[in-house]
Amino acid sequence: MKLIMAVVQDIDSPKLVAELTRNNIGVTKLSSTGGFLQRGNATLLMGVEEERLDEVIKIIEKICRSRKHVITPFPASPGETMAPYPIEVTVGGATVFVLNVERFEKI
Amino acid sequence: MKLIMAVVQDIDSPKLVAELTRNNIGVTKLSSTGGFLQRGNATLLMGVEEERLDEVIKIIEKICRSRKHVITPFPASPGETMAPYPIEVTVGGATVFVLNVERFEKI
Amino acid sequence: MKLIMAVVQDIDSPKLVAELTRNNIGVTKLSSTGGFLQRGNATLLMGVEEERLDEVIKIIEKICRSRKHVITPFPASPGETMAPYPIEVTVGGATVFVLNVERFEKI
């Protein structure tokens, strides 16, 4: 058995937990912060049999893949004369660690 | 040295932390959610020497063993004419991962 | 690659996260409680290449080393006739686990 520790963005966490649960993968979610500004993210723990490892990582990739969003910012102030222009931001991404489990007990 | 990561129910967590502390096992508690409804649980981290591993897992089993409780639900509404009947619910249970620690530093 | 799990005191956590970030070590911070009174601490996760392991542990030692602080407690009550005398308390310290990472994915 392997233990997957996946650090994912808050925005992707509920959808990923739902998709893993739908595939009968038990998930424990820890609240965490990370990155340059220590923004909110989630650290998910999953105990996974070797033969399902690739499948689970594919699910994480599908839900959390890094992608571009185009957003139009609000004007900085009400009197702002320049119209705001749309900018592209990147969301998603995940950091996945797979650890070996020496012993596993379901009590 | 081994690292035990134990996911336990909120209801069992304070008693388990107390019992481990009484046995001189240091415990770090992380708040977490898990299971089908992502209810509150706790993830406990313990660094344990190999020779105490069985002892610690026995303590977790003793405190967290899955057991039945009989509860009598409140009537669904005040006008309910059917008397509520007692139902059995299962509480407890734990998921325990034992990982190998390659290096351990106490600073 | 190795996964470092470091349990550090709340008082040291922001400075340690800043110092690790400054050295381009990504850190995920989990809120946790630990020790005899289960006071607030932080559990930090870092994925680190083998060749930077000693460097990262040295940073943790530098920031979190156990040290004495002299504090002067307030009198126990306003009518207290005994002048309070300064006492020494120990702060800092860290527990560091290094785990082997079998597979690492950056999504």
Ligand code: NI
């Ligand atoms: Ni296995």
Ligand code: NI
């Ligand atoms: Ni050992």
Ligand code: NI
């Ligand atoms: Ni490596």
